[in-house]
Amino acid sequence: xxxxxxxxxxxxxAKTIRYYESIGLIRPLRRPNGYRAFRDGDIMKxxxxxxxxxxxxxxxxxxxxxxxxxxxxxASADVKALASQHLARIEAKIAELESLxxxxxxxxxxxxxxxxxxxxILAGLAAPxxxx
Amino acid sequence: xxxxxxxxxxxxxAKTIRYYESIGLIRPLRRPNGYRAFRDGDIMKxxxxxxxxxxxxxxxxxxxxxxxxxxxxxASADVKALASQHLARIEAKIAELESLxxxxxxxxxxxxxxxxxxxxILAGLAAPxxxx
DNA sequence: AGATAACCTTCCAGTAGCGGGAAGGTCAAG
DNA sequence: CTTGACCTTCCCGCTACTGGAAGGTTATCT
Numbered sequence: 344x345x346x347x348x349x350x351x352x353x354x355x356x357a358k359t360i361r362y363y364e365s366i367g368l369i370r371p372l373r374r375p376n377g378y379r380a381f382r383d384g385d386i387m388k389x390x391x392x393x394x395x396x397x398x399x400x401x402x403x404x405x406x407x408x409x410x411x412x413x414x415x416x417x418a419s420a421d422v423k424a425l426a427s428q429h430l431a432r433i434e435a436k437i438a439e440l441e442s443l444x445x446x447x448x449x450x451x452x453x454x455x456x457x458x459x460x461x462x463x464i465l466a467g468l469a470a471p472x473x474x475x
Numbered sequence: 476x477x478x479x480x481x482x483x484x485x486x487x488x489a490k491t492i493r494y495y496e497s498i499g500l501i502r503p504l505r506r507p508n509g510y511r512a513f514r515d516g517d518i519m520k521x522x523x524x525x526x527x528x529x530x531x532x533x534x535x536x537x538x539x540x541x542x543x544x545x546x547x548x549x550a551s552a553d554v555k556a557l558a559s560q561h562l563a564r565i566e567a568k569i570a571e572l573e574s575l576x577x578x579x580x581x582x583x584x585x586x587x588x589x590x591x592x593x594x595x596i597l598a599g600l601a602a603p604x605x606x607x
Numbered sequence: 608a609g610a611t612a613a614c615c616t617t618c619c620a621g622t623a624g625c626g627g628g629a630a631g632g633t634c635a636a637g
Numbered sequence: 638c639t640t641g642a643c644c645t646t647c648c649c650g651c652t653a654c655t656g657g658a659a660g661g662t663t664a665t666c667t
Contacts, residue, residue: 347643361645362625376633378644387601394600399575402624412597422596423588430579437572443531444565451562456555464554465544468526469519479614490655493616498653508662510615534653 344381353389360389368392368406400429476513485521492521500524500538532561 350357363369364379369388372380391412395405404425411417411425446467453463482489495501496511501520504512523544527537536557543549543557578599585595 345644356626357644358626359624366624376644377646378633391600396624398579398600399572408597408600411594412601415592417592417594418590419586419592419594419596420588420590422594423583423586426579426583426586426596430576430583433572433576433579437569437576440531440565440569440572444562444569447530447558447562447565451555451558454551454555454558456552458550458552460547460549460551462543462549462551462554464551464558465540468523468530468540469544477615488655489615491653494654508615509617510662528653 344386346379346381349381349386349389352386353393355389355393363389363392366402368402368409398429399433400425404429476518478511478513481513481518481521484518485525487521487525495521495524498534500534500541530561531565532557536561
């Protein structure tokens with residue numbers, strides 16, 4: 344199985360697959376000519392990585408998740424702990440973005456958006472954040 | 476005004492202030508000994524930058540906003556356009572994170588999180604995203 | 608005068624997670 | 638035997654800084 348074929352199947356760019364090998368997430372075999380030879384197990388891992396990454400896990404979290412996946416003696420508590428921490432980070436990020444959104448939406452709605460220079464958005468940025 | 480003093484007033488680390496100078500956002504004067512000499516205008520700009528960055532604007536957006544702020548002949552429409560685009564990016568990001576959150580929360584709540592190896596989280600990552 | 612500490616300077620390297628592109632080897636088809 | 642489509646490694650670039658090394662300047666203390 345060549346890298347292009349694996350890229351098509353896993354949905355990951357070939358560049359990303361090479362990168363994952365370079366940081367030790369996968370270890371595909373090599374053909375005599377130096378080309379990578381992927382086995383089914385590699386493809387499963389790459390699919391796992393693609394899905395974990397698409398859920399926003401960091402590459403290091405993915406490494407840990409992959410190790411747990413391979414470890415038949417794992418405790419599901421360890422997986423849940425990783426996922427819960429990530430969930431908490433997502434919640435914090437959403438809260439942060441919603442706060443930005445509220446402030447910015449106020450400023451935008453207050454701006455007439457015409458040819459004149461007066462602008463509440465710039466005024467808001469120019470002034471120290473007043474109590475509200 | 477030394478950089479440490481400006482850092483204290485603007486809330487930005489000295490490192491960041493040097494970085495902003497290096498990319499041309501500010502141009503503080505220099506004393507004969509080579510030390511930066513900040514004027515009130517520099518401090519205002521840095522405060523502006525700190526607030527714009529804290530609202531999540533990219534540094535390049537900040538450069539454009541700063542230019543508009545300095546341009547007394549600006550059209551507020553230009554400012555509003557920048558801010559609206561940023562608002563849209565924030566909304567898209569929130570939607571993306573909420574989608575991740577929903578999926579991940581489902582998986583986490585389905586996991587018993589004990590000493591046993593069975594884990595719906597890993598199962599969800601191992602399997603292709605089923606239709607739902 | 609000398610020492611010490613607290614400033615200041617520049618420059619280099621590293622972070623996350625790749626993407627772009629150069630330079631070069633390999634292989635199947637025509 | 639050449640073309641073209643693969644494959645390889647390697648290095649730079651991206652964002653927005655942060656840390657740290659190496660070294661100059663200034664004020665204070667003895």
